[in-house]
Amino acid sequence: MTSLTPKPADREAAKATPIVDALQRPLHDLRISLLDQCNFRCPYCMPEAQYHADYEFLRRQQRLTYEEILRVASVAVGLGVSKIRLTGGEPLLDKNLPALIEGIVQLPGLDDLALTTNGMLLAPVAASLAAAGLHRVTVSLDSLDETVFARMSGGRGSLSRVLAGIDAAAEAGLTPIKINVVVQRGVNDHTVIELLEHFRGSGHIVRLIEFMDVGNRNGWKMEQVVPSRDLLEQVKRHWPLRRIDENYPGEVARRYEYIDGQGEIGFISSVTAPFCGNCSRARLSADGVLYTCLFATHGTDLRESLRNNADEEELTDILSRIWLQRADRYSELRSPARAEAHMQRKVEMYRIGG
Numbered sequence: 001m002t003s004l005t006p007k008p009a010d011r012e013a014a015k016a017t018p019i020v021d022a023l024q025r026p027l028h029d030l031r032i033s034l035l036d037q038c039n040f041r042c043p044y045c046m047p048e049a050q051y052h053a054d055y056e057f058l059r060r061q062q063r064l065t066y067e068e069i070l071r072v073a074s075v076a077v078g079l080g081v082s083k084i085r086l087t088g089g090e091p092l093l094d095k096n097l098p099a100l101i102e103g104i105v106q107l108p109g110l111d112d113l114a115l116t117t118n119g120m121l122l123a124p125v126a127a128s129l130a131a132a133g134l135h136r137v138t139v140s141l142d143s144l145d146e147t148v149f150a151r152m153s154g155g156r157g158s159l160s161r162v163l164a165g166i167d168a169a170a171e172a173g174l175t176p177i178k179i180n181v182v183v184q185r186g187v188n189d190h191t192v193i194e195l196l197e198h199f200r201g202s203g204h205i206v207r208l209i210e211f212m213d214v215g216n217r218n219g220w221k222m223e224q225v226v227p228s229r230d231l232l233e234q235v236k237r238h239w240p241l242r243r244i245d246e247n248y249p250g251e252v253a254r255r256y257e258y259i260d261g262q263g264e265i266g267f268i269s270s271v272t273a274p275f276c277g278n279c280s281r282a283r284l285s286a287d288g289v290l291y292t293c294l295f296a297t298h299g300t301d302l303r304e305s306l307r308n309n310a311d312e313e314e315l316t317d318i319l320s321r322i323w324l325q326r327a328d329r330y331s332e333l334r335s336p337a338r339a340e341a342h343m344q345r346k347v348e349m350y351r352i353g354g
């Protein structure tokens with residue numbers, strides 16, 4: 001923690017009581033996607049055939065500026081948000097990130113500032129992110145098998161650089177580090193145990209995520225989902241596990257620990273055991289659209305209001321109206337017919353950052 005971060009007592013005192021939506025879910029987290037571009041082409045997120053050299057990503061002037069992001073973040077914190085995650089696309093393609101982190105971490109009432117990255121560009125910047133006030137990182141890493149890793153990063157990643165990024169983040173104190181693994185049947189499920197073995201005892205928390213039907217472009221099929229309960233059984237055959245309590249209501253991962261004391265592991269079962277009932281997350285895209293569901297088909301454009309100089313009161317009014325009316329719970333209502341009808345219209349994951 002740096003001197004930029006307000007003292008715990010000050011933060012507690014400044015915390016707003018979260019507003020709740022139509023289903024009584026509090027607004028707790030804000031995920032901010034900084035840009036829609038990425039240096040990987042993970043087939044489950046940005047398949048190369050769709051996101052080719054001629055694909056038109058957002059131009060700079062279409063993306064929110066830091067000043068605009070900070071205005072939204074500040075209003076969100078005033079409505080009860082205490083956790084902010086910076087994501088993308090790949091957030092580390094943004095070279096000025098420390099400046100934004102310094103601004104966000106000073107918001108009174110915020111007690112957790114995290115960043116999700118594919119880790120490729122992390123090693124050289126980990127220390128400066130920590131110095132700017134970032135609390136921790138989550139690194140996405142689907143396999144330690146070179147061939148599988150290459151396939152799952154769309155041939156763009158370097159496994160050794162990602163591992164160096166994780167080490168540098170640990171060195172810089174960006175902990176606890178979480179390692180996100182999207183598990184796809186027939187693609188990387190046979191390498192999960194090796195990956196867990198590698199990180200056992202490191203203090204990093206591996207989280208096994210069910211391949212989700214986010215967006216419309218990843219060719220999602222239920223057959224490719226490995227249900228968490230199957231993975232859990234598989235892991236238990238190697239190492240006994242015990243369930244542990246959630247850190248806070250609405251936590252997405254089901255937490256387990258190795259009985260032999262070698263650390264924690266999480267299961268994110270967004271397909272087979274949806275957690276909409278506790279979902280407390282709002283998501284801001286790089287071009288300023290606020291979404292209240294990962295599977296949303298539409299959001300609310302805040303950029304226009306920001307650029308028309310809406311003041312804090314007006315922005316508070318807009319955000320609170322969005323949250324108060326929120327009643328979405330796509331994952332809980334998911335059915336094959338519904339998923340198909342929904343298929344063509346959902347927002348893409350790389351636009352809102354997971």
Ligand SMILES: C[S@@+](CC[C@H](N)C(=O)[O-])C[C@H]1O[C@@H](n2cnc3c(N)ncnc32)[C@H](O)[C@@H]1O
Pocket residue numbers: 038044045087088089090091116117118119138139140180181182209210211212213214218349350353354
């Ligand atoms: C969209 S990425 C953005 C941040 C950064 N580029 C990264 O990969 O960590 C955020 C998270 O979404 C996950 N993700 C993307 N597509 C997914 C899918 N179809 N199912 C499950 N998780 C997915 C990624 O694995 C990653 O952990």
Ligand code: SF4
Pocket residue numbers: 038039040041042045046088089090118140350
């Ligand atoms: S999951 Fe992350 S790293 Fe992979 S393509 Fe999507 S945004 Fe890029």
